[in-house]
Amino acid sequence: MPHANLLFNCLTCKFLFLFFLAKGPVQLVLKWYLGSLMETSFLVCLMQNIKMEFTIEHTWDDLPVSHKPVTIGLKSYDGGLLMVVNAPFFNDPPAPLGEPGKPFRNLWDYEVVEAFFLNDRTEQYLEVELCPHGQHLLLLLSGKRRVWKEELPLKFEVTRMETKWEGKAHLPWNYFPPCTNKFNAFAIHGSGDQRKYEALHPVPRCELQEGQKPDFHRLEFFKELNLKRLMGEDWEQPESDIWKSHAN
Structure with missing residues (x-):
């Protein structure tokens, strides 16, 4: 689980950088992908806290x-x-x-x-x-x-x-x-x-x-x-x- 959070943080930083540089359809794709990553991390964190x-x-x-x-x-x-x-x-x-x-x-x-x-x-x-x-x-x-x-x-x-x-x-x-x-x-x-x-x-x-x-x-x-x-x-x-x- 810690590795998943670390991977998410690294990918988030890279995609945020690309998101602000991108234009038009590319920006829309990056926005969708970044949203998917955030949802995955949320689910990982949620499962960690269920007991x-x-x-x-x-x-x-x-x-x-x-x-x-x-x-x-x-x-x-x-x-x-x-x-x-x-x-x-x-x-x-x-x-x-x-x-x-x-x-x-x-x-x-x-x-x-x-x-x-x-x-x-x-x-x-x-x-x-x-x-x-x-x-x-x-x-x-x-x-x-x-x-x-x-x-x-x-x-x-x-x-x-x-x-x-x-x-x-x-x-x-x-x-x-x-x-x-x-x-x-x-x-x-x-x-x-x-x-x-x-x-x-x-x-x-x-x-x-x-x-x-x-x-x-x-x-x-x-x-x-x-x-x-x-x-x-x-x-x-x-x-x-x-x-x-x-x-x-």
Whole structure:
């Protein structure tokens, strides 16, 4: 997207110069072309500013959370989606021992915000885990809980303050399963019997069974994610080389 804006600015300057020098029909053609460029740039800027926002207001078993809720924003960005997390910072458990900015196995045992992007027909999905201390974990799954690729590289930045944190992760389209159409998100913090599990789309109270424990892979409770709302009605999800290789 930045390259598109830069190209537009350069072309605009050149055509403005030619526009004032030109006469008659040539000026009319340049006027039409310049108008088309301005419309294209407007659409690019408009798509950059459209975003989806989700708020995690319930525990995994559909009770209200007792703190300011976690929010997750999604917007079009540089060949994929920018995922922006704003969350309270509990610092419980303490930070993982892994290097910030790198994948960390079993990150779900720490303080983390997670997002799942699903094709509900094939049960293929992308799992994204982001930690306020800078570690991350990306998993590709084909079938419920069946991981076939993990620890994918990720551009992930964290801004952490005393009581809250913000994380920005660039998720390339290559990581998304074909025909992604469902979504859920989760947040985890706390230790021992104070461990808290929260969900954007929780298990309804009427579906709970005695002794049931949190399970973020209950794909039947995921809800619709219409990416055309972000990308435009004519947009088609790019083909993924990673997922294509798995199919072969």
